[in-house]
Amino acid sequence: MKRLGELCFFIAFVVSSLNIQTFVAMFVSGTMGQAIPYINFGLVIIGLFIFLKKSNPFPFSIKLWIWFFCIYFTFGLLANAIYDNPVSILKTTIPFIYFLGFSVFLSIPEYHKKTSILITSVFLVSCILLIILQRYNFSLDHEGVYKFDLERADGVYADANNASIVCLLTFIFVQNIFKPKNNFQKILKLLATAIAMYALILTFSKTGFIVLLLILGLTYHKLFNPKRILFSLIFIPIALFALISIVRSSTSLSLIQKGRIENIFNLLSLKTDKVEYSGRGRLFEGLMNSIYEHPILGNGIDYSVEIRGHNTIFGVWSDAGIICFLFFLFLLFYLFRKSYIAPVHIRYFSLSILFVLCIFMLSLQTVINQPYLIVILVWLGYFIASENINANRL
Numbered sequence: 001m002k003r004l005g006e007l008c009f010f011i012a013f014v015v016s017s018l019n020i021q022t023f024v025a026m027f028v029s030g031t032m033g034q035a036i037p038y039i040n041f042g043l044v045i046i047g048l049f050i051f052l053k054k055s056n057p058f059p060f061s062i063k064l065w066i067w068f069f070c071i072y073f074t075f076g077l078l079a080n081a082i083y084d085n086p087v088s089i090l091k092t093t094i095p096f097i098y099f100l101g102f103s104v105f106l107s108i109p110e111y112h113k114k115t116s117i118l119i120t121s122v123f124l125v126s127c128i129l130l131i132i133l134q135r136y137n138f139s140l141d142h143e144g145v146y147k148f149d150l151e152r153a154d155g156v157y158a159d160a161n162n163a164s165i166v167c168l169l170t171f172i173f174v175q176n177i178f179k180p181k182n183n184f185q186k187i188l189k190l191l192a193t194a195i196a197m198y199a200l201i202l203t204f205s206k207t208g209f210i211v212l213l214l215i216l217g218l219t220y221h222k223l224f225n226p227k228r229i230l231f232s233l234i235f236i237p238i239a240l241f242a243l244i245s246i247v248r249s250s251t252s253l254s255l256i257q258k259g260r261i262e263n264i265f266n267l268l269s270l271k272t273d274k275v276e277y278s279g280r281g282r283l284f285e286g287l288m289n290s291i292y293e294h295p296i297l298g299n300g301i302d303y304s305v306e307i308r309g310h311n312t313i314f315g316v317w318s319d320a321g322i323i324c325f326l327f328f329l330f331l332l333f334y335l336f337r338k339s340y341i342a343p344v345h346i347r348y349f350s351l352s353i354l355f356v357l358c359i360f361m362l363s364l365q366t367v368i369n370q371p372y373l374i375v376i377l378v379w380l381g382y383f384i385a386s387e388n389i390n391a392n393r394l
Contacts (some may be wrong), residue, residue, distance in 0.1 A: 008047035009105050010118055012040040012098070016371040017122045017166075018129070019156040022140055040371070044101035052188030056107040059385035061338060064331045064379065066103070071098045071327055073301065075320040080300035087301045098371045102378040112386075115379060120177050123170040124192055127199035130155030130163055146277050154201035160365055165199035168215060168356045169376065176220050176349040185190050202259050211359050218348045218355070257264050264268045283310045290318045297321045312361035312368055332358060338384045 015021065017035060055236020058066070073096070080087045105111055129152050138145050140158035155163035175195055182184040202210055287309035290299055295317075304315030313332075317325035332354075339350035353376065361367045370373070 003300075005047045005105070006114070007052035008043040008050070009102065010114075012043045012047075012295070013207070013372060013375055014122055015040055018126060019140075019158070022158065023156075026140070026224065027144065031205055037371075039096065040089070040331070041090075043388040046096055048101040050102050051104050051108060054108055055104040056109075058103060058107060059381060061108075061284065061335060061381035061385055062103050063380065064334060065099060065381060068327055068331055069099065071324045072316065072320045075297055075324050076301035079297040079303075081295065081318065082297065083300060083301060084235060085300035092188060092301050095369045095371060095374050097373045099378055102375050103381075106378055112382065114274040115375075116173070116177050118169070119376070119379065123166050123173060124195065125164075126156055126166050127195050128169050128203060130199045131195065151197070152204045155203075156201070157367075161205050161207060161360065161368070162366060164200055164203040165356060165360050165364075165367075165373070167196050168201065168211060170196040171200070171212075172215060172219070172349070172352045172356070176352075194246035196360050206364050211356055212356055214359075215352050218352045219347055233374065250327055283308055284314070287311055287314055287318055295322055298324070302369075305369070308365070310365050311365055313358075315365050316393060333385065334382070342384055346384060346386070350380060 021033045021036035023033075024036060073093075077087070081084070106115060133139070133155060134153040139154055140156065141154050152160040153163065154168070155162045157163050158164070174196060176190060178189050178192070180183075180189050200212060210376060286307055287304060290303065290307060290309070291314065293299070298317065298319050298321035301319055304311070304318040307313045307318075309318060313328065314325075316328045332389065335354055336351070339347055339354060341347075344348065357367055357373070357376070366373075368377070
């Protein structure tokens with residue numbers, strides 16, 4: 001039974017991480033593709049019941065997440081009923097069931113290492129698939145091979161920004177989980193790092209490139225001393241100016257790709273008036289209008305997704321009201337504080353993951369409703385509550 005429980009959780013994670021249901025719907029059967037998320041749902045429930053009696057008490061970070069979901073569903077469903085906004089109960093509970101199921105599973109220490117290896121491996125496969133699909137000009141967003149050259153790679157997620165999240169998480173996990181013991185393993189780690197970085201470049205994600213600079217600083221913090229920091233302050237602006245000159249004169253980049261790189265340069269040089277936000281400002285304005293209409297109770301579960309608010313943090317307020325919003329902010333603050341005061345070998349790893357997820361929360365509406373990212377949040381909750389990471393390292 002224990003082996004069956006493992007397979008239930010691992011299959012559900014692999015299928016959701018590689019978005020297999022979308023490929024099945026496109027190339028095999030639409031009905032079968034739509035059924036896969038519910039099959040995964042069933043697998044997680046089976047695994048939950050198998051390990052329920054063996055589970056250990058949840059750490060405070062996991063309990064906070066469970067309280068958040070309870071508050072979210074309480075106020076959100078109440079708002080759905082009052083304002084007559086329809087909602088699919090089964091569909092909206094999938095992220096919570098994933099969270100609860102993997103919380104039970106990862107409460108058993110022996111599964112931490114296996115899950116760490118699985119996350120690293122599956123996310124790396126996702127990056128490899130992104131590179132291959134881009135090579136053949138294939139895009140799920142365009143439902144097949146696009147007749148024009150793709151401006152941005154969207155990998156297996158049909159969205160370049162979601163793909164860039166996974167690329168960044170792949171880089172972080174490879175750097176922190178994979179500890180090579182010989183030269184061959186060092187080469188493998190270097191290759192995996194290069195794959196994640198190249199895949200990120202292909203997404204042309206402005207947010208992803210900015211977050212990468214932050215993650216590099218956290219990952220290689222040991223390399224910095226006063227002289228190197230001074231050198232960086234001098235060298236980085238020069239390098240950016242050189243890079244922007246190369247981009248402007250490049251003949252291999254499209255106008256859209258050049259524009260996205262210029263936007264990154266404008267952000268880093270604080271020329272925010274020249275930054276193009278891809279219509280996010282208009283979408284955020286619509287999201288805020290929905291908050292102004294019903295600030296206390298919110299508008300109902302998944303309302304912010306329906307109106308394409310593209311902001312997870314304020315989307316919580318739009319869906320479930322101000323109390324849930326304030327609790328969510330407290331939850332994020334607790335995770336950052338817990339990570340910051342953790343031992344060094346935990347601190348920079350967990351902070352890197354948090355910065356990736358939280359910064360993308362400001363431009364995406366899918367960070368806390370994608371099953372594979374829910375698993376990362378559960379894993380992170382246990383990780384920052386632990387005192388020793390050695391059992392998780394390869």
